[in-house]
Amino acid sequence: MRTSSLSAAGNPEPLPESTTTLHDSLTELARACRVLELEGHGDMTLGHLSLRDPDGRGFWMKRNRIGLGEVLGPDDFVLVDWDGRQIAGSGGRHSEWPIHSEILRVRPDIQVVAHTHPFHACVFSAAMDPLQPFTLAADYFIEVPRHEDEVALITTKDEGAALARSLGGGFAVLMGNHGVTFCGLSVPHAACVGIFLEQACKAQLTGQAAGFNASMPTRPVREKRNSQIMTPIHWEHSWNYFCRKLKALGETADGAPVPIFR
Numbered sequence: 001m002r003t004s005s006l007s008a009a010g011n012p013e014p015l016p017e018s019t020t021t022l023h024d025s026l027t028e029l030a031r032a033c034r035v036l037e038l039e040g041h042g043d044m045t046l047g048h049l050s051l052r053d054p055d056g057r058g059f060w061m062k063r064n065r066i067g068l069g070e071v072l073g074p075d076d077f078v079l080v081d082w083d084g085r086q087i088a089g090s091g092g093r094h095s096e097w098p099i100h101s102e103i104l105r106v107r108p109d110i111q112v113v114a115h116t117h118p119f120h121a122c123v124f125s126a127a128m129d130p131l132q133p134f135t136l137a138a139d140y141f142i143e144v145p146r147h148e149d150e151v152a153l154i155t156t157k158d159e160g161a162a163l164a165r166s167l168g169g170g171f172a173v174l175m176g177n178h179g180v181t182f183c184g185l186s187v188p189h190a191a192c193v194g195i196f197l198e199q200a201c202k203a204q205l206t207g208q209a210a211g212f213n214a215s216m217p218t219r220p221v222r223e224k225r226n227s228q229i230m231t232p233i234h235w236e237h238s239w240n241y242f243c244r245k246l247k248a249l250g251e252t253a254d255g256a257p258v259p260i261f262r
């Protein structure tokens with residue numbers, strides 16, 4: 001994808017409004033990839049994020065063969081249609097495109113889908129126990145469903161549809177003995193869901209390993225905590241914090257992004 005074109009005279013021509021918006025959205029999505037790498041979601045070149053195409057052609061998906069921390073801008077995404085065909089962008093397409101297509105197909109509210117392998121959530125994905133609120137992090141969610149499958153990679157529409165059913169009306173699902181899929185109404189929302197989920201799983205693994213007799217808030221208390229913290233203003237503040245953290249570590253002096261490796 002190119003962000004501008006040249007007129008016959010060689011001068012940049014202004015792009016249509018929708019293209020400018022898409023460019024901005026993909027720039028933000030690339031930033032989310034690097035933030036997620038920073039927050040423990042990186043696993044070599046595995047993991048991918050997507051953004052619903054504003055013109056309905058499919059979704060813009062991180063290209064393969066690079067890690068989340070190496071996603072630097074809009075050119076690191078390819079446009080994939082609803083049948084998995086790559087119709088724009090250079091670079092390869094991840095084989096797990098049905099994760100994205102099938103969730104976006106049945107959840108019109110969702111704009112961003114992510115599948116990653118954060119270490120603590122990956123370990124916790126093997127647990128048959130529910131996610132519990134050892135800390136506030138789990139109360140960003142009330143329940144996180146767990147999806148079981150017999151494949152290592154979700155590469156068919158049926159497998160993607162099954163994952164979408166497990167996700168239900170929520171924004172995160174644990175994939176048994178594998179990883180997580182999470183999504184959001186916006187790039188900041190999706191990034192926060194993924195980061196808070198990893199924090200919650202880390203807290204539970206740590207708390208259970210400590211072996212103490214743990215106290216847990218009741219369901220009504222959890223719902224109250226959830227209503228206080230899982231709010232758009234909190235996503236915004238958290239997202240801005242993570243972006244400042246990234247900027248402190250991952251930009252050159254003139255503002256160009258640099259790869260993040262964690």
Ligand SMILES: [Zn+2]
Binds near residue numbers: 046116
């Ligand atoms: Zn995976």
